[in-house]
Amino acid sequence: MTQFRLTPLAQSLPATVPFVGPESQERARSRLFDARLGANENVFGPSPVATRAMAETAQWMYGDPESFELREALAGHYGITPDMIMVGEGIDGLLGYLVRLMVGPGDAVVTSDGAYPTFNYHVAGYGGVLHKVPYKKDFEDPEALFAKAADVDAKLVYLANPDNPMGTAHPGKDIVAAMEKLPEGTLLVLDEAYIECAPQGTPLPLPMDDPRVIRLRTFSKVYGLAGARVGYALGHPDLIAAFNKVRNHFGMNRAAQAGALAALEDQTWLRSVQARIAAARNRIWDIARSTGLKPLPSAANFVAVDCNRDAEFAKAVLHEMVARGVFIRMPMAAPQNRCIRISCGTPANLDILAEVLPVALRAAENC
Amino acid sequence: MTQFRLTPLAQSLPATVPFVGPESQERARSRLFDARLGANENVFGPSPVATRAMAETAQWMYGDPESFELREALAGHYGITPDMIMVGEGIDGLLGYLVRLMVGPGDAVVTSDGAYPTFNYHVAGYGGVLHKVPYKKDFEDPEALFAKAADVDAKLVYLANPDNPMGTAHPGKDIVAAMEKLPEGTLLVLDEAYIECAPQGTPLPLPMDDPRVIRLRTFSKVYGLAGARVGYALGHPDLIAAFNKVRNHFGMNRAAQAGALAALEDQTWLRSVQARIAAARNRIWDIARSTGLKPLPSAANFVAVDCNRDAEFAKAVLHEMVARGVFIRMPMAAPQNRCIRISCGTPANLDILAEVLPVALRAAENC
Numbered sequence: 215m216t217q218f219r220l221t222p223l224a225q226s227l228p229a230t231v232p233f234v235g236p237e238s239q240e241r242a243r244s245r246l247f248d249a250r251l252g253a254n255e256n257v258f259g260p261s262p263v264a265t266r267a268m269a270e271t272a273q274w275m276y277g278d279p280e281s282f283e284l285r286e287a288l289a290g291h292y293g294i295t296p297d298m299i300m301v302g303e304g305i306d307g308l309l310g311y312l313v314r315l316m317v318g319p320g321d322a323v324v325t326s327d328g329a330y331p332t333f334n335y336h337v338a339g340y341g342g343v344l345h346k347v348p349y350k351k352d353f354e355d356p357e358a359l360f361a362k363a364a365d366v367d368a369k370l371v372y373l374a375n376p377d378n379p380m381g382t383a384h385p386g387k388d389i390v391a392a393m394e395k396l397p398e399g400t401l402l403v404l405d406e407a408y409i410e411c412a413p414q415g416t417p418l419p420l421p422m423d424d425p426r427v428i429r430l431r432t433f434s435k436v437y438g439l440a441g442a443r444v445g446y447a448l449g450h451p452d453l454i455a456a457f458n459k460v461r462n463h464f465g466m467n468r469a470a471q472a473g474a475l476a477a478l479e480d481q482t483w484l485r486s487v488q489a490r491i492a493a494a495r496n497r498i499w500d501i502a503r504s505t506g507l508k509p510l511p512s513a514a515n516f517v518a519v520d521c522n523r524d525a526e527f528a529k530a531v532l533h534e535m536v537a538r539g540v541f542i543r544m545p546m547a548a549p550q551n552r553c554i555r556i557s558c559g560t561p562a563n564l565d566i567l568a569e570v571l572p573v574a575l576r577a578a579e580n581c
Numbered sequence: 582m583t584q585f586r587l588t589p590l591a592q593s594l595p596a597t598v599p600f601v602g603p604e605s606q607e608r609a610r611s612r613l614f615d616a617r618l619g620a621n622e623n624v625f626g627p628s629p630v631a632t633r634a635m636a637e638t639a640q641w642m643y644g645d646p647e648s649f650e651l652r653e654a655l656a657g658h659y660g661i662t663p664d665m666i667m668v669g670e671g672i673d674g675l676l677g678y679l680v681r682l683m684v685g686p687g688d689a690v691v692t693s694d695g696a697y698p699t700f701n702y703h704v705a706g707y708g709g710v711l712h713k714v715p716y717k718k719d720f721e722d723p724e725a726l727f728a729k730a731a732d733v734d735a736k737l738v739y740l741a742n743p744d745n746p747m748g749t750a751h752p753g754k755d756i757v758a759a760m761e762k763l764p765e766g767t768l769l770v771l772d773e774a775y776i777e778c779a780p781q782g783t784p785l786p787l788p789m790d791d792p793r794v795i796r797l798r799t800f801s802k803v804y805g806l807a808g809a810r811v812g813y814a815l816g817h818p819d820l821i822a823a824f825n826k827v828r829n830h831f832g833m834n835r836a837a838q839a840g841a842l843a844a845l846e847d848q849t850w851l852r853s854v855q856a857r858i859a860a861a862r863n864r865i866w867d868i869a870r871s872t873g874l875k876p877l878p879s880a881a882n883f884v885a886v887d888c889n890r891d892a893e894f895a896k897a898v899l900h901e902m903v904a905r906g907v908f909i910r911m912p913m914a915a916p917q918n919r920c921i922r923i924s925c926g927t928p929a930n931l932d933i934l935a936e937v938l939p940v941a942l943r944a945a946e947n948c
Contacts, residue, residue: 217792218820219736219766221685229825237645250642259641268836269636273808274626275617276801278604303670306829318588332831339827369586399586425584434643441640441835453585458596460706462673464699467834468808473640 223319223341232331236541248539249563249570253440254378254408254516257560258490260438260473261483267476268442268469277468284475288446291478294422297451301474303465305407305430305445310336311461312403312428312447313370317342322366326354328379328547330405333372342369349550352510352518353382356392364397371396374405376412379545379555381512386418393426401453402427408514410436410484411491416513425450435515436487437477442470491515494558501564502556505572516557518545521575525551530581534574540567590686590708599698603908615906616930616937620807621745621775621883624927625857627805627840628850634843635809635836644835651842655813658845661789664818668841670832672774672797672812677703678828679770679795679814680737684709689733693721695746695914697772700739709736716917719877719885720749723759731764738763741772743779746912746922748879753785760793768820769794775881777803777851778858783880792817802882803854804844809837858882861925868931869923872939883924885912888942892918897948901941907934 236253240246250257259265281301289296302308309332317323319341325333327346337344345366347358354377363371376383389404396402406429409417418427428449434440444466447454477483498517502509508520521528525548532544532554544554559567603620607613617624626632648668656663669675676699684690686708692700694713704711712733714725721744730738743750756771763769773796776784785794795816801807811833814821844850865884869876875887888895892915899911899921912918926934 218683218768218817218823220682220823221688223685224682224823224826227826229822231646231825231830233646233830235643235646235831237649238647241649253643255643256641259639265640268640271808272626273632273635273840274623274805276602276620276622276807277810279598279600279602280605282604282608303829303832306831310829315587315591316585318590321588401585438641440643441638443644443832443834450585455596456585456587456591458598459591459594462670462677463598463600464602464673465670465810467810467837469635469836470834 227339230335232335239536239541245539247541249559249566250541251557251559251563251567252541252543254435254514254557255440256435256438256487256515257558257563258438258487261477261480263480263483264439264473264477268473271469271472273469275468276464277466277471279463281466281471284471287475287478292422292448294448298423298448298454300447300454300457301466302445302447302457302461304434304443305405305432306332307443307465308430308445308447309333309403311457313337313340313342314460315456316369316401322368323370323372324359324363324366324368325372326359328545328550329354329372329374330378331546349380352380352550353377353384356384356389357395360392360395360397363400364395367397368400370403371400372403372405374407375416376408376513378407378514379543380518380550381510381514381516383412383416383513385415387415389418390420396426404429406430407432407435411488411515412513422448423450425453428453433474433477436484436491437474438487439470439473439477442473443467444470444474491558494564497564498556498558498567501568501571505575510553516555518550518553518555520553523552527578528552528554530578531574534577535570538570538574540570594706597702599702606903606908612906614908616926616933617908618924618926618930618934619908619910621802621881621924622807623802623805623854623882624925624930625805625854628844628847630847630850631806631840631844635840638836638839640836642835643831644833644838646830648833648838651838654842654845659789659815661815665790665815665821667814667821667824668833669812669814669824669828671801671810672772672799673699674810674832675797675812675814676700676770678824680704680707680709681827682823683736683768689735690737690739691726691730691733691735692739693726695912695917696721696739696741697745698913716747719747719917720744720751723751723756724762727759727762727764730767731762734764735767737770738767739770739772741774742783743775743880745774745881746910747885747917748877748881748883750779750783750880752782754782756785757787763793771796773797774799774802778855778882779880789815790817792820795820800841800844803851803858804841805854806837806840806844809840810834811837811841858925861931864931865923865925865934868935868938872942877920883922885917885920885922887920890919894945895919895921897945898941901944902937905937905941907937
């Protein structure tokens with residue numbers, strides 16, 4: 215690598231992948247997975263109207279760099295103005311832009327130990343210094359996050375609500391209450407990727423242009439369009455405008471813009487997916503309990519399941535599941551890594567889960 | 582903006598858009614364009630096989646972060662190994678990653694005055710210092726670029742071959758000859774976005790893993806998939822691997838991956854597009870000449886047309902064309918900005934061009 219004159223920061227970074235994709239695992243095992251329940255994708259898929267809109271889009275044209283129609287529709291949906299909305303290449307892409315805008319070498323950032331690795335990847339990628347606070351009984355701990363932010367003069371504090379990978383959520387009003395302790399110089403980065411399947415009262419009850427917070431939402435989860443890469447940020451117009459300093463203006467896929475717009479307009483489909491996610495969560499809870507495991511409560515489209523022992527054991531369970539054709543993932547940090555994480559599946563997927571989980575569990579016990 | 586703690590670099594950047602999209606112009610004029618000939622899109626569109634592959638992709642799944650199948654297919658196409666190939670979100674996205682990897686505040690970068698603004702945007706966005714050399718008779722000037730790179734100890738030197746916005750091209754062997762002067766510490770960033778419609782002999786006759794150069798190619802132009810956002814870099818495996826330090830691993834649209842793969846496999850369609858581009862160039866030349874203007878030679882899917890006067894006049898012609906429903910663009914720097922730039926259109930598009938250009942020209946003359 216020495217022959218290429220990378221920046222000192224780039225030289226210091228590992229050539230890493232935050233998550234190994236299921237396709238890589240399938241290639242390694244020379245077999246497709248029977249159930250794809252590891253990436254919190256939405257197996258119920260997008261609205262058929264969205265699928266049609268994507269298929270009918272002429273892809274010889276670049277997408278609209280302003281994502282104007284989608285932003286107009288989102289503004290109508292939320293009763294806000296389009297200047298509070300930035301559309302980007304998924305929450306991952308928007309987090310990258312946000313970190314780039316605000317975090318330079320040595321700048322402090324706060325997150326929970328075991329929260330979203332891709333956020334951490336971006337912070338490290340711009341030379342920021344991550345400070346982590348522990349989860350509190352498998353919930354992210356807003357008070358501790360904001361207190362730590364004050365301690366270290368953090369520029370950003372990351373909080374996912376609902377949380378990933380644990381699936382737990384706080385009522386939005388509790389986060390507002392905790393924000394009393396949010397220091398003035400810290401921006402709250404609120405990742406609401408799973409908000410559409412969370413209980414009423416989970417969204418933050420604050421105006422979308424509150425300058426203390428930027429919210430990130432997506433069409434990848436409950437709207438079923440992970441492959442399309444459409445996320446959006448909601449925030450103060452000055453902050454939203456700053457994305458224009460660094461973003462890839464022509465980075466949006468044109469069909470994806472049309473698909474997201476159509477998906478947003480089909481709230482009937484969204485409600486049907488919400489119901490199917492709720493049913494799938496119930497079934498995962500039942501399956502886990504019937505094998506003696508402890509499923510956690512979930513406000514998201516997945517369930518974290520406590521395997522009752524240590525990380526090594528959870529890892530063995532995961533390994534045995536994957537070996538039997540069920541793609542799942544698990545939390546990366548202690549003590550949450552005593553759990554495995556199972557995304558909501560179709561009834562057929564969950565039939566497979568019901569069959570494989572007890573077998574995998576016995577195999578792990580005999581390791 | 583002062584309430585948000587942007588980095589000093591981010592604060593210094595304008596909230597800009599390198600190009601105003603045609604949709605923005607359409608909204609401003611409250612009418613759609615009759616001919617969309619400004620963004621060097623491919624009006625002939627992608628292979629129908631690619632369109633079908635995109636429509637049949639289940640977009641509820643994330644794309645493969647390794648773009649494995651597409652890289653395998655590209656490797657087969659070029660007779661190289663997949664570790665020489667990085668797939669990314671269009672050339673724009675890949676240029677952003679490359680600049681981020683190599684350019685920090687104060688680092689020198691060389692380009693031609695009037696070459697691709699999005700490259701300049703990325704360099705400014707990471708604090709690099711741009712040094713520009715003039716075009717030489719409407720051609721980029723490799724010798725001058727490389728000499729300047731030596732003068733300023735540039736980390737990167739950008740060269741588009743064929744060039745945009747002028748459409749001119751050098752034989753690849755002439756660039757190789759000029760590379761004698763490329764300093765050892767400078768990486769040649771060779772943008773070959775239009776290579777598939779350039780004459781034989783235009784591609785650089787050097788191994789793809791030559792460490793002195795990184796090549797950028799795309800499915801946006803001759804493959805007709807601008808809306809899909811799929812580009813790729815070809816280079817030395819160590820340099821290609823470095824993209825994994827900073828890229829958005831899950832940034833690729835899944836349908837776009839499938840569409841690009843199918844497009845690559847339909848070389849029959851590609852050849853038919855190449856023929857239609859050649860015919861459209863001929864027709865644009867004829868139309869321009871018949872109005873007394875001087876079309877430049879072109880190795881790309883557009884033609885730069887010398888309006889025989891100064892930039893003000895070319896701007897007026899452009900304005901009158903746009904006002905009459907024909908979206909075109911023009912070079913931004915002198916002396917190339919005496920020209921307008923017209924993308925290849927369908928026969929119907931060019932019928933409109935033939936009708937509108939002389940009228941617009943007269944209107945500009947009467948300004």
